[in-house]
Amino acid sequence: MYNLARQLLFKLSPETSHDLSLDLIGAGGRLGLNGLLCKAPAQLPVNVMGLDFPNPVGLAAGLDKNGAAIDGFSQLGFGFIEIGTVTPRPQPGNPKPRIFRLPEAEAIINRMGFNNLGVDNLLARVKASSYKGVLGINIGKNFDTPVERAVDDYLICLDKVYAHASYVTVNVSSPNTPGLRSLQFGDSLKQLLEALRQRQEDLAQQHGKRVPLAIKIAPDMSDEETVEVARALVESGMDAVIATNTTLSRVGVEGLEHGDEAGGLSGAPVRDKSTHTVKVLAAELAGRLPIIAAGGITEGRYAAEKMAAGASLVQLYSGFIYKGPALIRESVDAIAALPRS
Numbered sequence: 001m002y003n004l005a006r007q008l009l010f011k012l013s014p015e016t017s018h019d020l021s022l023d024l025i026g027a028g029g030r031l032g033l034n035g036l037l038c039k040a041p042a043q044l045p046v047n048v049m050g051l052d053f054p055n056p057v058g059l060a061a062g063l064d065k066n067g068a069a070i071d072g073f074s075q076l077g078f079g080f081i082e083i084g085t086v087t088p089r090p091q092p093g094n095p096k097p098r099i100f101r102l103p104e105a106e107a108i109i110n111r112m113g114f115n116n117l118g119v120d121n122l123l124a125r126v127k128a129s130s131y132k133g134v135l136g137i138n139i140g141k142n143f144d145t146p147v148e149r150a151v152d153d154y155l156i157c158l159d160k161v162y163a164h165a166s167y168v169t170v171n172v173s174s175p176n177t178p179g180l181r182s183l184q185f186g187d188s189l190k191q192l193l194e195a196l197r198q199r200q201e202d203l204a205q206q207h208g209k210r211v212p213l214a215i216k217i218a219p220d221m222s223d224e225e226t227v228e229v230a231r232a233l234v235e236s237g238m239d240a241v242i243a244t245n246t247t248l249s250r251v252g253v254e255g256l257e258h259g260d261e262a263g264g265l266s267g268a269p270v271r272d273k274s275t276h277t278v279k280v281l282a283a284e285l286a287g288r289l290p291i292i293a294a295g296g297i298t299e300g301r302y303a304a305e306k307m308a309a310g311a312s313l314v315q316l317y318s319g320f321i322y323k324g325p326a327l328i329r330e331s332v333d334a335i336a337a338l339p340r341s
């Protein structure tokens with residue numbers, strides 16, 4: 001069924017097909033129809049960050065930036081949904097075209113630039129949804145907020161989303177917001193983490209619940225840099241790390257149509273880089289912080305590979321675009337078949 005839909009959707013421009021798919025998934029969700037389109041994945045409950053997940057396969061950030069189709073995605077069988085990246089104020093993102101498919105490589109290049117309707121709109125959507133499962137809200141900074149003041153934007157978003165999120169992801173790894181990735185290093189990272197952790201404590205008091213904080217990192221750091229991030233996360237008391245966002249590398253897409261477009265590359269070509277980042281994190285963290293793995297899961301066996309590398313949960317984006325909802329169940333099954341450690 002998805003193969004047919006995909007043939008039609010892939011005739012449209014990537015962004016038109018993205019918008020149409022979101023509308024259809026959203027409408028199907030409101031009618032409660034999406035569960036009929038695909039067989040539900042097996043139950044594979046896990047507890048991570050103190051949260052209960054029906055299965056460890058989630059939707060990665062960026063597909064539902066505004067929380068427009070939360071119910072629809074949940075009915076497809078995802079064990080958790082991450083919406084956003086959302087910024088304090090609405091912003092249009094980069095000029096179109098800004099998403100490119102590279103089907104020969106099962107890859108996507110995007111330079112969306114955090115196009116979103118702002119945090120207040122996202123909250124209205126969350127409140128209107130009837131989803132009761134694990135909901136991550138991924139937060140970022142507005143394009144025109146200077147990077148030295150990025151922390152202000154993250155705090156504005158954290159304050160607003162705190163009461164409505166199961167966990168909050170701090171996105172410091174999009175390659176499409178100038179300067180953002182500098183927040184992954186040295187004192188900038190430490191100051192950001194300290195400010196967020198302090199606010200998390202204040203909000204926990206205020207709301208009487210502790211909402212876990214995850215940070216999402218890039219696959220383009222050296223091993224030493226990744227280890228430094230891991231140490232900073234433990235020191236500051238963060239709750240999880242998401243590895244990884246898209247890559248700036250073009251290995252695997254050289255010479256392909258759109259292969260040299262600017263932006264972040266995702267899908268199969270980022271798989272090994274992302275898995276390597278998971279392994280480096282896992283070796284350093286030694287179980288002190290859970291790892292959520294994203295990057296190049298285009299088949300169930302690659303979801304299992306991420307878990308074997310040290311992840312506790314996985315997320316899908318590009319693989320979901322190419323393979324459709326069947327990839328969720330396939331991933332759950334492959335993870336369930338792993339020998340138990």
Ligand SMILES: Cc1cc2nc3c(=O)[nH]c(=O)nc-3n(C[C@H](O)[C@H](O)[C@H](O)COP(=O)(O)O)c2cc1C
Nearest residue numbers: 060061062085110244245266267294295296317318
């Ligand atoms: C079109 C597109 C938009 C994305 N937008 C976001 C975003 O807003 N925030 C974010 O944290 N990650 C975003 N991502 C990154 C994905 O969440 C994921 O980390 C990355 O694509 C690697 O996974 P994949 O290979 O399965 O796609 C985006 C990815 C794509 C392809």
